[in-house]
Amino acid sequence: MEFNKLKKALKNDFTGLPVAGVAVLADSASQLFCQALKGCGYFNKINLNIWEADYDQLLQTVLDEDSALYAKHPRYVIIYQSSKKLINTFYKKDNQQKRSFAADQIGFLQMITSKINERVDTNIIIINYPEIYDGIFGNFSNKTESSFLYQVRKLNCLLMDFAISKKNINICDLSAIQNFTGSNTMVSERLYVNTDNVLDLEILPVLAQSIADIILAYSGRFKKCIIADLDNTLWGGIIGDDGLEGIQIGELGIGKAFSHFQKWIIQLKERGIILAVCSKNTDHIAKEPFEKHPDMELKLDDIAVFVANWNNKADNIRYIQSVLNIGFDSMVFLDDNPAEREIVRREIPDITVPELPEDPSEYISFLSQQGLFETTSFTEEDTRRNKQYREEADRTVFQQAFTDEAAFLESLDMAAVMKPIDNFTVPRAAQLTQRSNQFNLRTVRYTEDQLKALCSDKDVLTFATNLHDKFGDYGLISLLILKKIGSDTLFIDTWIMSCRVLKRNVEEFVLNHIVETAKANGFKKITGEYMPTPKNGLVKDHYQNLGFKPAENNTWELNIKEYTFKNNFIKTNHA
Amino acid sequence: MSTNTVDGILEQVNGIFKDVLDNDDIVVYSTSTADDIDEWDSLSHIQLVVAVEKHFKIRFTAAEINSFKNVGEMCEGILKKING
Numbered sequence: 001m002e003f004n005k006l007k008k009a010l011k012n013d014f015t016g017l018p019v020a021g022v023a024v025l026a027d028s029a030s031q032l033f034c035q036a037l038k039g040c041g042y043f044n045k046i047n048l049n050i051w052e053a054d055y056d057q058l059l060q061t062v063l064d065e066d067s068a069l070y071a072k073h074p075r076y077v078i079i080y081q082s083s084k085k086l087i088n089t090f091y092k093k094d095n096q097q098k099r100s101f102a103a104d105q106i107g108f109l110q111m112i113t114s115k116i117n118e119r120v121d122t123n124i125i126i127i128n129y130p131e132i133y134d135g136i137f138g139n140f141s142n143k144t145e146s147s148f149l150y151q152v153r154k155l156n157c158l159l160m161d162f163a164i165s166k167k168n169i170n171i172c173d174l175s176a177i178q179n180f181t182g183s184n185t186m187v188s189e190r191l192y193v194n195t196d197n198v199l200d201l202e203i204l205p206v207l208a209q210s211i212a213d214i215i216l217a218y219s220g221r222f223k224k225c226i227i228a229d230l231d232n233t234l235w236g237g238i239i240g241d242d243g244l245e246g247i248q249i250g251e252l253g254i255g256k257a258f259s260h261f262q263k264w265i266i267q268l269k270e271r272g273i274i275l276a277v278c279s280k281n282t283d284h285i286a287k288e289p290f291e292k293h294p295d296m297e298l299k300l301d302d303i304a305v306f307v308a309n310w311n312n313k314a315d316n317i318r319y320i321q322s323v324l325n326i327g328f329d330s331m332v333f334l335d336d337n338p339a340e341r342e343i344v345r346r347e348i349p350d351i352t353v354p355e356l357p358e359d360p361s362e363y364i365s366f367l368s369q370q371g372l373f374e375t376t377s378f379t380e381e382d383t384r385r386n387k388q389y390r391e392e393a394d395r396t397v398f399q400q401a402f403t404d405e406a407a408f409l410e411s412l413d414m415a416a417v418m419k420p421i422d423n424f425t426v427p428r429a430a431q432l433t434q435r436s437n438q439f440n441l442r443t444v445r446y447t448e449d450q451l452k453a454l455c456s457d458k459d460v461l462t463f464a465t466n467l468h469d470k471f472g473d474y475g476l477i478s479l480l481i482l483k484k485i486g487s488d489t490l491f492i493d494t495w496i497m498s499c500r501v502l503k504r505n506v507e508e509f510v511l512n513h514i515v516e517t518a519k520a521n522g523f524k525k526i527t528g529e530y531m532p533t534p535k536n537g538l539v540k541d542h543y544q545n546l547g548f549k550p551a552e553n554n555t556w557e558l559n560i561k562e563y564t565f566k567n568n569f570i571k572t573n574h575a
Numbered sequence: 576m577s578t579n580t581v582d583g584i585l586e587q588v589n590g591i592f593k594d595v596l597d598n599d600d601i602v603v604y605s606t607s608t609a610d611d612i613d614e615w616d617s618l619s620h621i622q623l624v625v626a627v628e629k630h631f632k633i634r635f636t637a638a639e640i641n642s643f644k645n646v647g648e649m650c651e652g653i654l655k656k657i658n659g
Contacts, residue, residue: 003622004594004595004622004626007597007622008597011597031618032618032621189637190635190636190637190640191621193637194621194637194640194641195617195618195621197621201621201622201625
């Protein structure tokens with residue numbers, strides 16, 4: 001997008017868009033950057049309320065307790081120091097100081113970010129440092145600690161380590177932007193000389209979008225899924241016409257381009273992006289390469305939802321959306337055919353449909369520069385996501401064959417393991433208390449340390465439940481914490497369940513188990529409480545449905561002697 | 576539109592001013608300076624120069640960018656580059 005278009009967007013109506021406060025601290029002229037960022041927000045449907053610190057007053061602003069930086073409580077603070085300014089400072093240093101330049105600069109960043117964090121709870125986005133090749137030492141710069149090239153590269157590495165160590169510090173990778181635009185495009189020396197604006201007008205929109213990507217990811221707006229076409233998208237040629245031996249993948253024709261592309265997609269899968277296929281094809285013919293072609297990188301196992309038929313693609317994408325149950329705005333649709341892309345764009349406005357280059361060998365370089373796959377975290381859980389969604393998709397398809405709920409549940413072959421929380425399950429249990437909002441009776445949040453303390457408390461019983469069925473493992477999906485009150489009563493302090501296992505009778509299974517344990521330990525009553533929040537209406541009648549009777553102070557009570565065990569289709573696994 | 580005369584260039588430059596400054600009512604004369612046009616400040620000056628360069632496929636030096644006292648001088652600068 002052109003800078004001028006972003007600037008014109010400033011006149012548009014921003015009302016109704018979600019607002020996010022942003023503070024910009026820069027060591028060079030930043031007005032044009034702020035204009036680009038504000039305009040870029042408009043096209044990303046977010047109203048960025050930008051406050052710009054005075055020109056080149058980074059340190060003073062941060063140290064000034066009365067600064068508007070703190071009064072405004074911005075959700076994001078952007079720190080932009082340009083390499084151009086750094087090199088000026090660098091040149092004034094003596095040899096010794098030059099050698100410690102990167103480390104000193106990181107020390108400076110640590111100091112100002114911790115000052116900021118002392119006063120406001122905010123996400124800090126540091127723009128990193130594009131290399132400047134000043135030619136002073138030639139290639140020997142690489143062997144010279146007192147060269148700027150050496151120090152700026154080191155600085156970017158140290159900055160990454162610093163960001164890894166702090167949850168709320170993020171890097172906007174301007175250096176990567178320079179890598180694909182080139183340093184001559186990046187900086188307009190003429191503008192810099194005349195106005196102290198470092199970045200070229202062509203680059204400002206790219207940088208603005210990159211920052212917007214980070215902010216959107218923080219707001220929960222990021223991509224979770226790729227839906228890909230097959231013929232001429234994942235392989236060259238048309239499987240229905242060219243046959244298994246005729247499609248281009250691996251060594252045949254330009255097959256190498258598609259092999260690389262598939263490998264790239266697998267990397268995305270391994271970092272947590274869900275893969276789906278949507279192709280106009282006969283199902284078994286479309287699946288053949290995945291099953292039989294030796295050069296296919298992608299296997300059927302990699303695809304969470306596979307749809308090949310002759311229906312229109314928009315309908316098929318709607319079906320995929322219903323199976324995965326994620327928003328259209330978190331999906332990316334890849335198709336080589338411009339006409340199909342246009343139909344999908346028109347029918348499903350929220351989905352992202354990149355204008356793929358005509359030449360498949362350019363797919364990766366093009367897509368990797370679109371800022372499509374921004375994220376704010378990466379955990380073990382992400383690496384398993386595709387598998388979990390595939391299992392869920394299998395269940396959905398499986399369930400469609402049943403009209404009888406009980407028959408469906410029975411055929412799932414569900415089995416559960418119920419254990420007290422231990423050192424292995426504490427992290428996930430804490431995560432459940434912190435993230436679960438819907439199936440959560442009292443919404444008490446616990447840290448890992450608090451949970452560990454509860455585990456060693458004699459008057460507390462904890463129950464963590466793992467569930468699996470014939471399609472796969474759901475993981476730890478239910479957590480209960482019971483506290484002894486009085487001589488014969490157990491109070492349900494926490495009852496949480498993952499919504500992925502709604503309508504599986506897990507509640508009944510869990511209650512049976514608890515009553516048994518309570519009885520064995522000589523308790524006569526179990527009491528519970530529902531504390532309403534804006535999000536937990538789902539469990540409003542939870543205790544009533546399970547046969548608890550209303551008791552004093554809005555609590556519910558279950559008399560153990562009168563309890564009849566509840567039917568369910570979950571077997572107990574003592575493993 | 577002619578690019579051989581200062582007048583022909585002035586007409587095209589006027590179009591660029593309208594577009595970049597986002598105001599269709601702007602009329603520029605050879606004698607116009609930043610004082611005469613509200614939206615024309617040091618920041619938009621950069622944008623104007625860059626847009627002019629793109630339009631005429633020319634490139635000014637840092638010193639030239641700084642030297643235009645009014646629109647007429649800019650047009651003469653453009654003409655010189657085109658004929659250069």
